[in-house]
Amino acid sequence: MFSWLLTANNVDPLVRNLVTGLTDSPIPFLFVVASITLVVGCFLDMIAAITILVPVLLPTTNALGIEPIHFGIFFMFDLMMGLLTPPVPW
16 A cells, blocks of 8 residues: 555655666665664664555665665665664653
8 A cells, every 4th residue: 555655746756766866876775774874773673664655765775876786785684783782862
């Protein structure tokens, strides 16, 4: 249902145009994805985070020239780190 909602509202091209308009290099994009997945991993289960974030981020990774397998390994590792890190209040 959520993927259909994203597709119907054309969120994928919006995110892709936003990221590629800011930078052409994949390294800053991966830093942003790492920070987002670390925070999301603290609060959501891995399956829910994958279901929400991958349909939005995968077209952007293809536009930046990042291999999907490498992005998948990177994404899963970051979510795992977020899952193992409990949200600790200051």
